[in-house]
Amino acid sequence: MNQPSGVRPDPGLTLLDLYERALPQVYGYLLARCGQRPVAEDLTTEVFLAAMDSCRRGNVSEVSTSWLIGVARHKLVDHWRRLERERRGLRVLGGLAAGCEDPWDERLDALVARDVLAELSAQHRSVLTLRYLDGLPVPEVARCLDRTVHATEALLVRARGAFRVRYQGREEGTR
């Protein structure tokens, strides 16, 4: 719809108006997926500041909660990539025991599936989260990850395989 300029509200103001309603949605989305309060708070801060930045640059078509959740998806994927880079460095230097999490660590979701997801590589964790936890169709997952649909489908197959192996390994381990 065409509106004369000046009638459309400043998208930055729209974002400020939306803040109270959108904050629990964005924070809830991130907390459920990363499981740690300080990380969820930092990522939430990143999401809103990046959103304001986009509003100021004028490259936002619709300021809405679902748009903010989309920004949050990108921040989450970036966060996991960052974590993986750091872990890779540490393995080189210290030869750490892979994948064992400290028991004091706050667990907000006890599902085995979550633990398994957290053990996967950043790529696998990201594609499974977007496809299945978020329920996005494959083309949208592809857009989030900057991949082609075909490459995303192939990645999904590999990620599902990696997930299944670990999940079944866990089940056998508890018997």
Added chain:
Amino acid sequence: MTDPFEDLLEPVVPVDPDPRFARRLRALLDAAFLSGGAMPVTAVQGDVVYASVWSPDAARAAAFYSSVLGWRISADGRAVQGLGQHLGLWSTPSHRTTFLSHAVADISAAVDRVRAAGGTAADAVQEPYGLSAECVDNQGLPFALHQSSPGAAQETFAQGEIVYLTMFVPSSQAARDFYGSVFGWTFTPGQIDDGWQVQGPHTMFGLHGGHPSSAVLPMYSVSDVHAAVARVRSAGGTATDPVQMPYGITSDCVDDQGLRFYLGQL
């Protein structure tokens, strides 16, 4: 046939964050709106942005590390020049350690987290180099918070730069609780008893419990560890003979004022 993966679906469930966090973010957002969006857009997790050798006599430390590592010291004796990292020196009678300043995206939120986790923190003040807050952790180790965006992770290190930091603490549990809640760091057991690898900061970081008091020990990069060991010894320090580790050749050293550090030829 249903796909078992469909059970994973997790719709967005709204969760109210800590109201103090909500208020602070709102203030940041208002400021970003008014300033035209020039606020930092990337949050950080306690990356080390500054490290300072704390010893009884900074001038003596300057002489020692200049001769061992080739550090060039500023005229006021407080800064190491010409490196990709911000390093400095400071005289203090009470500590022999490496004082660290950690980057955070929202300094008042981080100050609150320090206090809630059993540390002490002064209110943030505007310093010439940015917004900073002086803190002490829950086991008496001083450090600082610095509001800034993260630097790029370093891949290579010049001689005299820090490649690894090890924090010695009385209780590793207390340290994990503290740094976990302040910076969101996580910890995985290392190869030695009560040794932990820290995940979160860009600088590679280790934690070791069971020490009488807290201190941070740096590993400095050197191009020839055998030559550097000889320089440590002739400058009045002590150094173990270099040993080959999986990641490089290292030596355990003590400087002429009793500060422990490591050399690493990676």
